[in-house]
Amino acid sequence: MxxxxxxxxxxxxxxxxxxxxxxxxxxxxxxxxxxxxxxxxxxxxxxxxxxxxxxxxxxxxxxxxxxxxxxxxxxxxxxxxxxxxxxxxxxxxxxxxxxxxxxxxxxxxxxxxxxxxxxxxxxxxxxxxxxxxxxxxxxxxxxxxxxxxxxxxxxxxxxxxxxxxxxxxxxxxxxxxxxxxxxxxxxxxxxxxxxxxxxxxxxxxxxxxxxxxxxxxxxxxxxxxLDRAEKSSLRNMARAFIQLRDLVNTPFQTIDLSVQLLRQRHPDENMALQKIENSLQTLRRVDAALAKYESSVDWNQTESFIELDSDLKN
Amino acid sequence: MGASITFLEDNEELREVLAEVTRSELGEEALSFGRFDDLVAHRTEVLQTKMAILDINLGADQVTGVDVFHWLKDQGYTGKICFLTGHAKAHPMVQAASEIGAEIWAKPMYATTLCDAIRSVIKK
Missing domain, CATH: 1.20.1070 (Rhopdopsin 7-helix transmembrane proteins)
Structure with missing residues (x-):
């Protein structure tokens, strides 16, 4: 050449x-x-x-x-x-x-x-x-x-x-x-x-x-x-956090209401009920911490919600 | 005395506890259903209640709480309709619920807060 x-x-x-x-x-x-x-x-x-x-x-x-x-x-x-x-x-x-x-x-x-x-x-x-x-x-x-x-x-x-x-x-x-x-x-x-x-x-x-x-x-x-892949990983992680939070909220609500019932019907078990309520309080703080990831989630990608949801229900 | 509250919640444990708390704390009877079909089967009783508390996500391949909201309105339901959901505010289903102007309560609510909220509606 x-x-x-x-x-x-x-x-x-x-x-x-x-x-x-x-x-x-x-x-x-x-x-x-x-x-x-x-x-x-x-x-x-x-x-x-x-x-x-x-x-x-x-x-x-x-x-x-x-x-x-x-x-x-x-x-x-x-x-x-x-x-x-x-x-x-x-x-x-x-x-x-x-x-x-x-x-x-x-x-x-x-x-x-x-x-x-x-x-x-x-x-x-x-x-x-x-x-x-x-x-x-x-x-x-x-x-x-x-x-x-x-x-x-x-x-x-x-x-x-x-x-x-x-x-x-x-x-x-x-x-x-x-x-x-x-x-x-x-x-x-x-x-x-x-x-x-x-x-x-x-x-x-x-x-x-x-x-x-x-x-x-x-x-x-x-x-x-690479930037996109990194952001995507973070989004997936955030989605997993929110997904888990969404799934535990219902049992969480059930426990909270059940404690209320027990408190009314078994007031003598106050100490044990207080321990459960304290633990629920800690879980509420975890729930609030996970809520911060809501804005990072791409809600158009719903596949993993369905998968994890059905996994747990099965 | 007829029921004053309708619950539609796919989680069996929560459904039962909600009905029990309503009875125990508020002295009110409640209808509770796990599926929309069951709710439709009790249409007459449901339409007579003062309040309907609906879960938004009723499971895969099921109608959503938003669909049930529209069905109730179409049936001429005059009571207050609220959603009780564990999903995030930005979740598409929750967004759809907020767009129709319904009140949305986020799980987990404190038992006392939930009872007060229900009481404020049915005692009006």
Whole structure:
């Protein structure tokens, strides 16, 4: 891939940059998949896949002759190129829709329009894999550019207070911006050697930025999920407290009324009754202490109430 | 003399103790039921009582105290209806009960407080 950087960077500098980019990508992917296994959130899986797709595409294209369009002797490479192009479109689409859900508040690029762009890009890629003709490659480049620009606009429009989403949005925006310049080289629109190398350089920088931002985004997502898991544990504990309190309140009331009856009918047992009342007083304090957890309970989750209630009644 | 209080409580021990305390402390007879069907079966007697004290959660797959409240109102019940519940104030069933404007008493109430509250209604 060093050849991509051409004369803009020295071999050592470009090797360091690419090594850094690759290392960050690997770390990001491992992190995303680990978090996905733990939290089962689709965004993390899609982010990991998008990083792999991006890297795969870069490595893939690095194996190609510079003027991809004119090489005619290796249809397998052309098919692989279409596959990697389709893969990255799909992964970015999945990442974008699963993470951001930007459509309800967006008038101009509707979900239907965005899906149509995806279907078009993917269809052309599929056709390219089956029949790797040069026309299909041009069409694929064109449809990819439409997809990248649409995604970029959605990234710019997307608003979120969450840091993880901000990082992913920045990463996606920079990633698709870099990707959108790439077809310019491959379709031969840019013929100048310097501009060609410059665009390649932009691509390397964007993939590195995408990797770094993805890593930060994945870390932030992980932190958010850990926070959420911690809060969820506390809520569950609070719910268990309140649930137990609710279940003992009826027997508690029964004992209290029974003591009243006994006091009336057996006044000679005053000492024993006083002991029971003192104990009930202590239980009242426990009851009041548990009542503080009421506000922490999510009352929409009623499953465990039913389970514990029926367990006790059985 | 007919009963002046209706209790609907799914816990058998509490149901019996409530009726006994009413009789013993207030000198009033009480009807006590564990299920809504039993209460419906004694509709005439129930409608003649001055007060109905309902548990809100009558068990899984059962009607709630709020449903019974509406049934009593539909039947033209003119007595006071109160809920006696062990659930937290923020519990959805308790919220539903408070939305209909009924008085809600939280278990465990002191026996004397409970008796005073009942007395204040039926002696009016």
């Amino acid at each position: 060093n050849s991509l950087l051409g004369s803009l960077l020295t071999t050592t500098q470009s090797s360091v940059l690419l090594g850094f980019s690759l290392a960050i990508c690997i770390v990001s992917c491992v992190l995303c998949f680990s978090f996905y296994v733990k939290f089962k959130h689709q965004s993390l899986l899609n982010l990991g896949l998008a990083i792999i797709a991006f890297q795969f595409m870069m490595l893939m294209y690095d194996q190609m002759p510079t003027q991809f369009l004119v090489f005619k002797d290796n249809p397998l490479l052309k098919r692989l190129a279409h596959f990697s192009g389709g893969l990255i479109v799909y992964c970015f689409y999945r990442l974008f829709t699963s993470s951001f859900q930007p459509f309800p508040s967006f008038k101009f690029i509707t979900e239907r329009f965005y899906k149509a762009v995806i279907v078009t890009a993917m269809s052309v890629r599929l056709a390219g894999i089956i029949y790797p003709h040069v026309i299909l490659f041009r069409l694929a480049s064109l449809s990819n550019i439409v997809f990248y620009i649409t995604t970029l606009i959605l990234c710019i429009r997307f608003k979120s207070a969450r840091r993880s989403m901000l990082m992913l949005r920045l990463g996606c925006g920079i990633g698709v911006m870099g990707l959108s310049v790439y077809p310019l080289i491959r379709t031969g629109i840019i013929s100048s050697d310097f501009l060609n190398e410059f665009v390649n350089y932009i691509l390397i920088v964007t993939i590195t930025a995408f990797s770094v931002l993805s890593l930060i985004g994945a870390l932030e997502l992980g932190r958010e999920y």
